[in-house]
Amino acid sequence: xxxxxxxxxxxxxxxxxxxxxxxxxxxxxxxxxxxxxxxxxxxxxxxxxxxxxxxxxxxxxxxxxxxxxxxxxxxxxxxxxxxxxxxxxxxxxxxxxxxxxxxxxxxxxxxxx
Amino acid sequence: xxxxxxxxxxxxxxxxxxxxxxxxxxxxxxxxxxxxxxxxxxxxxxxxxxxxxxxxxxxxxxxxxxxxxxxxxxxxxxxxxxxxxxxxxxxxxxxxxxxxxxxxxxxxxxxxx
Numbered sequence: 272x273x274x275x276x277x278x279x280x281x282x283x284x285x286x287x288x289x290x291x292x293x294x295x296x297x298x299x300x301x302x303x304x305x306x307x308x309x310x311x312x313x314x315x316x317x318x319x320x321x322x323x324x325x326x327x328x329x330x331x332x333x334x335x336x337x338x339x340x341x342x343x344x345x346x347x348x349x350x351x352x353x354x355x356x357x358x359x360x361x362x363x364x365x366x367x368x369x370x371x372x373x374x375x376x377x378x379x380x381x382x383x384x
Numbered sequence: 385x386x387x388x389x390x391x392x393x394x395x396x397x398x399x400x401x402x403x404x405x406x407x408x409x410x411x412x413x414x415x416x417x418x419x420x421x422x423x424x425x426x427x428x429x430x431x432x433x434x435x436x437x438x439x440x441x442x443x444x445x446x447x448x449x450x451x452x453x454x455x456x457x458x459x460x461x462x463x464x465x466x467x468x469x470x471x472x473x474x475x476x477x478x479x480x481x482x483x484x485x486x487x488x489x490x491x492x493x494x495x496x497x
Contacts, residue, residue, distance in 0.1 A: 304485070311392070313472055313489040314428070329484075361427055371416045371476050373485055375427035 273298045277376035284383050292347045292379045294362035302365035303345040307358045357383045386411040390488035403460040405491050407473030416476040417456045421469045463495045
């Protein structure tokens with residue numbers, strides 16, 4: 272079945288460590304997005320990519336990095352520079368129809384110990 | 385900064401009643417409007433989208449858009465306990481080659497049996 276796969280689902284990290292969250296899609300979508308969600312908050316855009324080898328900063332890019340070497344893959348690295356990384360991270364891709372629907376992965380919950 | 389505002393709630397309604405959720409947005413260039421439902425700990429799922437002024441109905445859900453007043457609403461008729469979730473309003477702005485979806489913080493809805 273087509274969809275977006277995020278891994279790991281849960282991740283614990285010590286302070287000062289970098290961690291990479293995986294996002295893979297087999298929907299043949301061009302645009303992909305990373306959002307962060309904190310308790311009681313909406314989704315805030317970290318980075319997005321509209322095409323392979325190109326990506327743009329969102330509203331809260333500081334302390335994060337991404338790459339887009341393949342159409343299917345858009346990994347997010349949470350670096351030690353991110354001061355408060357504990358959050359729920361959601362990866363999404365943009366459907367090709369005119370509805371503009373975002374298709375979401377199941378999310379990755381990162382906890383910094 | 386493009387902003388999307390929602391009343392955070394919680395909004396409590398009795399089973400069978402109409403739930404009314406509201407959203408305002410700041411950017412007049414916004415083109416498409418979405419309502420996502422998110423259960424606790426899960427990723428958002430699309431319920432409705434609307435482009436044109438007026439009402440759009442889909443089953444028990446009605447989306448209403450008023451571009452002059454810059455607001456969009458979601459009505460849920462015959463509310464059920466399974467409708468209890470957080471409802472996220474999202475707005476697309478498409479310009480300068482980018483395509484970004486901005487989310488509100490969400491309104492938590494509780495349907496009381």
